[in-house]
Each structure stands twice: as C-alpha cells, then as structure tokens.
Amino acid sequence: MQHSTHSVDVMAQTPKEQLLEILKEKSVCRGTFTLASGARSDLYIDAKQTTGDPEALILIGRVGWQLVSQTAAALQTRVDSIGGLTIGADAIAFSIGIFSKLDDPSSTLQTFIVRKEAKTHGRHKLIEGNFSAGHSVVIVDDVITTGGSTLQAIDAIEAAGGNIAFVIVLVDRQEGGRENIEKRGHKVVPIFTRADLIGADARQRSHIAVA
C-alpha cells in the first residue's frame, strides 16, 4: 500500500500551518493553464489533491470549524447548515460539519450538496442532503477565481428559501471572485489566499490574461 509522502512537522506548527504545507506540496501546480473561467494563469490549484488527503481533511475540519464559529460570533448570526457546489465543496463541508459535532453537539452543522444541474427526473432536486428552507447557511468552496461556482451555489440556496450567513473558501486566488460575491452582500472568509501559497510578489506574475 502506498502512503502519503508529505511529512509535516506537527510539533512545530499550528493546524493552519500544517494545512498550508500540504496545500503547497500537493495542490500547487506551475505551468501555463486555462482555468475554468477561461482565464490563463501560470498557477493551477488542484485543491482536490488536498481535500482528498485524510490528514488534510482533519486539518480542514479543525481550521474551518474554528473559522466558521469565529465568523458567526463576529457577525452575530446563527448557522444551521454548510455546503456548496459539488464536487469542490463536498469534502470541505462534510469535514467542517463533523468537527462542529465533535466540538459542540449543540451547534452541529447539518451538511448538504448543491448539484450543478437539477435532476431531470424524480423530484428534480438541486440540493441534496440536510438543507431546509429558512436555514442560515455557510456556503463553502475549494478555490474561488471569478466566484462563478460559489455564486451558483448561493443562487440555488436563495431560490430554495435559505439565507446566506457568509462564505468560507479554502483558497482565494485573488482574481476578483471575492469581490464578485461580496457585491451580492455576502462576506467571504478565505482560509488561505494565493499570496499565502506562492508569495505576495508572485500575484501579478501569475495572472496572464483573461479570455
């Protein structure tokens, strides 16, 4: 059996620092890429390599739940459930939901998945899992560039009668997505930014052109 090759010095680092090391090692790809939005970049963040790593998932749950509870307290809002657009959001939402239960069963977050398209048969469901109209919801995403997938999830939840408490993202690529979401009135809280992953000086360099 092949085991994960990353070796994090767990004694010297906080959970967030450990998670950043895994992200840098497993998810940062350099080259010339076409992103989902059509923009070109010399940086691609393959977040699923990190969200598919059990060690990283534990860290995402711990760090993410802390961020959710701190943000909810700061905004003085309650949170009932957490989820986002499949598949980028799924592992993150589930992990944070599990940690909410472990930390404080009375504040357990229910979790859900937003489909990219409604099922064309049966109940035509767009949202799967434990979401109900009236829920105060945290939307999650793995990476935001233009914010398109996050906004798609927000639209689905609002159309189904949910209220957006705020948005948590694993990595903000700092290419306007956060601003696009905040224009809609929803606070965006990134766990990491592109600057954390590759250094602030590389920000300008990595974005080549928008198609």
Added chain:
Amino acid sequence: MPDNDRISPLLSALSGGLSQEKLELLGREFNSLAQDRAETLVFFVLQNVCQRLASALEGEAVSVERFQALTAGIADQIAKILRDVQEGNADVAKLEALVVTLFRNLGLFRH
C-alpha cells in the same frame, strides 16, 4: 420572449471563446431549449456536446495547448448550427460533424 431571442445571446457567448464555465452555462440553456422548442434533437445533441466537453475540462490542470486541442472547432460548429436553427433550417449533418469533432478532440475514436 420569442424563441429566436434565446439564440442570439448564445451566439454572442460563443464568439467570446469557450471555457468550462461557459460550456456548463450553454449546456443548461441547450437543455432548456430542447424542452421548449421543436428542434429537440438539435438542442439535445448540443447540450450533450457541451456537457461532455465541460466534464473533460473539469477538475484538471488543463494546459493552454491541451485546452486548445480539446475545444478546436467546437465553438464555430455550434455557432453554424445555431444560425441554421435561427433561419429555420436545422441541419442534422452538421450535428454529425460536430460529434465527430468532439470525439476526435477527446480521443474517443477506437478506429
């Protein structure tokens, strides 16, 4: 809204080039048009082409060269089919050519 008014925005979108997110949007609109208009087969094929191409691009570190190879010819062919539909002359032969292009781009042919 008259049906043809739903096609003009799609032609505008295609003229700006393709992306995974745009293909997903086009796929959803073609799915809707397949249910709303008489040219069901045309829009069903277009929806499937967009959906399959978007799936090929999703979750991958797609190099610029690979992206160009995967999408080569697709936008132009879809635009021609849509213009035919606008003029009331849906052409099934162009659908065949589009699917051949998609299969070639994705490397799906076994012969």
